[in-house]
Amino acid sequence: METINFLECEEFKLIKRLMGISDRDKQPSFTIDISADDPNLESTPSGWTYKGRRVILYIRDQAQYYENHTSEYKFHLIDCTTLRTMRKHNRYGKYVISTSTSGKFSVNRIINNRSIPSEEELHVCKHCLQKLNWQGYKSATTTQKKFIYKNFSIAEFFAAMNEDNQSNFVDLPNHTDKTAPVNEYPKDWNEISLRMKKKYNFTCQECHRRTQSVEVHHKNGLKNDCRESNLEVLCHDCHQAKHSHRLSYR
Numbered sequence: 001m002e003t004i005n006f007l008e009c010e011e012f013k014l015i016k017r018l019m020g021i022s023d024r025d026k027q028p029s030f031t032i033d034i035s036a037d038d039p040n041l042e043s044t045p046s047g048w049t050y051k052g053r054r055v056i057l058y059i060r061d062q063a064q065y066y067e068n069h070t071s072e073y074k075f076h077l078i079d080c081t082t083l084r085t086m087r088k089h090n091r092y093g094k095y096v097i098s099t100s101t102s103g104k105f106s107v108n109r110i111i112n113n114r115s116i117p118s119e120e121e122l123h124v125c126k127h128c129l130q131k132l133n134w135q136g137y138k139s140a141t142t143t144q145k146k147f148i149y150k151n152f153s154i155a156e157f158f159a160a161m162n163e164d165n166q167s168n169f170v171d172l173p174n175h176t177d178k179t180a181p182v183n184e185y186p187k188d189w190n191e192i193s194l195r196m197k198k199k200y201n202f203t204c205q206e207c208h209r210r211t212q213s214v215e216v217h218h219k220n221g222l223k224n225d226c227r228e229s230n231l232e233v234l235c236h237d238c239h240q241a242k243h244s245h246r247l248s249y250r
Contacts, residue, residue, distance in 0.1 A: 054099070054157075058074070058076065059095055061110055062109055063110045063183075064110060074125040076128050082128075090221075091220060095173045096177045098177045102154075104120060104121050105119065105177065107119065107120045110183065113185045115184055124152045124154075126149060129149065129152070134157070135148050184224060185223045192216075196231050197216065203233070205233050211235055214233050215236060215239045217231065
């Protein structure tokens with residue numbers, strides 16, 4: 001019986017085109033546990049590659065503060081101003097690595113410490129487009145920039161940058177979208193929180209005001225990281241100030 005090469009089958013190629021997958025990309029997308037010091041990681045002026053495949057960064061666990069309000073987080077191609085700001089605020093650990101080229105990503109919506117998994121379409125970071133000057137983004141008109149942003153194709157970007165051999169991400173997260181633990185409070189969070197409040201005598205570590213309504217803040221934004229060195233006791237106002245960048249830096 002004749003062996004069929006499905007990679008060269010015209011029907012299969014049509015399906016790939018409809019899914020936005022380039023014919024030049026013969027390898028399937030993959031998801032693996034990648035550490036920042038993995039020798040297979042190579043950096044480029046336009047991002048990172050793993051064994052010749054490009055990777056992108058995004059926040060998988062997305063806090064949602066209202067049931068009917070969905071915030072849109074971006075995915076990142078390069079070490080842009082957003083990522084530098086997140087590192088400055090010690091929030092870089094929230095990012096995971098993905099090789100998805102479809103534009104849809106595994107997302108956990110965190111509502112009232114309840115994780116709701118879904119697959120969602122995310123858009124590219126405009127700061128990344130600016131730094132890469134993708135398709136002339138820097139000098140484009142407002143209308144042209146909107147078009148470039150809305151029509152950005154990860155598969156096209158991966159294919160165009162396939163030959164790069166230098167670096168631009170300062171470092172990579174230790175987890176992929178499949179291996180990172182869900183960013184939600186542990187079951188004993190109330191006990192941990194009360195212990196911290198008592199330790200600091202219900203006094204804000206920032207403004208030193210004493211109040212029974214103090215709250216416990218996770219410095220790196222990871223609610224599952226309850227090491228004491230990652231926690232601080234704050235009054236409501238100081239706690240809100242720590243999260244003042246929440247909507248701007250995604």
